[in-house]
Amino acid sequence: MSVLLAPGDVLRRWWSELTRVQKWAFGAIGFGALALLPVYTPAFLDTPGISFGGTMAQFAMVAIIAIGLNVVVGQAGLLDLGYVGFYAVGAYTVALLTSPDSPWNRVAPDGWLHENWAWLACVPIAMAVTALAGLILGFPTLRVRGDYLAIVTLGFGEIIRLLADNLAGVTNGPRGLNGVAYPHFGATEDLPHGVFSSGNSSGDVNYGTWWFWLGLILIVVILLLVGNLERSRVGRAWVAVREDEDAAESMGVNTFRFKLWAFVIGAAIGGLSGALYAGQVQYVAPPTFNIINSMLFLCAVVLGGQGNKLGVIFGAFVIVYLPNRLLGVELMGVNLGDLKYLFFGLALVVLMIFRPQGLFPVRQQLLTYGRSARTLLASADEPKAAR
């Protein structure tokens, strides 16, 4: 039971003994192998009901979301139940600026965005808009108590969806926005719109795979940025706020400011994922941003281990892969793919009772001291082991 519920401890011990160069090497090999998965798909991993490349693209997006949500929930300890709202803001920003259905369409010939790079130009805009949304939501709400914050953010997520649904003059309401821009890259005679277009749908290296690769690059970049933040003053402040807000405050940490930072950074990452989604699907509609997806994202973070950015990527993989794998598999007349929320709900409850820190928990106390503390501890353990 303990090995099954705690695969992280063994892995971590091995990982923490590596040197920095070795870590980079293993990291590169690991991500390289991950990138090649859609091309050389092992038979036991394949998803018969749905394109494996598409599944992996979805995984990359949810992984980005999980990393962003992990900053908010895992690092700073702020339970955000409306995270899907930021995802929606990011997706709708891109869609509103580039979809022909939108009154705010800015793609040439009417606007200043050229079709070929419209999506790329919109990504930073989407991130900026979402960060602003995070600031606007965070500024008033981060002063309320922790458990209230959960409900306020839940309300925010629902309001965003209802706005998208009801402001039909702008967002086209429930019909959604079609024809969202995507990067035009690698166009050939067979694929006049490039490898990222939905026309590239056959074989292993389809447009899903290309989006997965793009997502993977973004994941690595975000991991480096977030990792550096974690080891900086900001990261230490987050851990302090999470562990004991009053103590942090009395030690001179400006808790409100750092909570706001966590919120804004998390929001921007969520917006980036939304922009990816809008580009890949080329269609944005309100039901995608249902509040239940917020819970699913939270499930990824909790499952992987709050605060552990690599763990939550694994959590995101489980969340995306399992329902797609089980699609169409029937057990006693029930489609197992349908039962994903039931299983994830059960997983949440069981995990919270037996292992609330998740499958790959973070070493909370040691995070602040980092490597030096671990070596110190290891040397302290040695004489005991020798005795």
Next chain:
Amino acid sequence: MIQECIGQYVCLAGDIGFNVENLRTGFWQFTIDGLAWGAIYALVAVGYTLVFGVLRLINFAHSEIFMLGMFGAYFCLDLILGFAPSGNAYDRGVALTVFYLGVAMLFAMAVSGSAAVGLEFVAYRPLRRRNARPLTFLITAIGMSFVLQEFVHFVLPEIIEGYGGSNAQQPIILVQPRTQFEVFGASVTNVTLVIVISALVLARLTYLFVHRTKFGRGIRAVAQDPTTATLMGVSRERIILTTFLIGGVLAGAAALLYMLRVPQGIIYSGGFLLGIKAFSAAVLGGIGNLRGALIGGFLLGVMENYGQALFGTQWRDVVAFVLLVMVLLIKPTGILGESLGTARV
């Protein structure tokens, strides 16, 4: 360019109405309908408030307890009392209808009450044993909410034919809404009367239970200071169980009343939104405060109706959420303050 910008804002504003005339002419009708909604919110809100008062926990799965109550009431009317679902209303006379409603309500109360107690046993008690962090409780509650919803969505249809699933249940209409009398030109229907009066009676009974009985004193003691209450011989676990039971029973009653108001609303996802609104009501009145839950419920129901009249039907839910956010920002303790623990007798 400027012309274009103005045009865009006009089309944005075109989706949000601002119909003062509509609100003015229908003011009393909106108020009375709002009170009926508010009564339902209030009963569910009491469940949130009691559990929060005793455990400092937002019982996120309470909305699913309410949803199970709806299915319980439906099951009782359909299979036990033999009302076949049809579009037409059964009018069996006042005495018989009240009797049937009473039986269905008791059944719904039993279903919801036992579900709430079961929830406490399965999900929350193990966590308390392990001294879990507050966040852990909340995530567990979300998980249980998932489990209960999806159970009704996918598993229940396999157990009882024609129950649960993706579609709402065929409505059973026990009472045809009929105007009884008018207040300021607004009609008061029999359904509204039944809902408001039952809610008031149940709220009064709950109040008496909490403030006049030995058990109630225990609840207030644990809410005030769990450690001291335990030292004084109050069994904390038993008090917590009772609290969940009361909350569940009231949610069951609210479920039947909701069924009278919205006969076609019995669906697996039907509790979620109502639960959040009821929680908003509890916060509005001051969470942990029984009277606050009642006042907050009625206030939210009425405000929601005014907002709907003013801005348009599709903004109904937005009004409730905006209200919740505003209350938390302006006065996080609510109108009456958080006082289950500090109340004295």
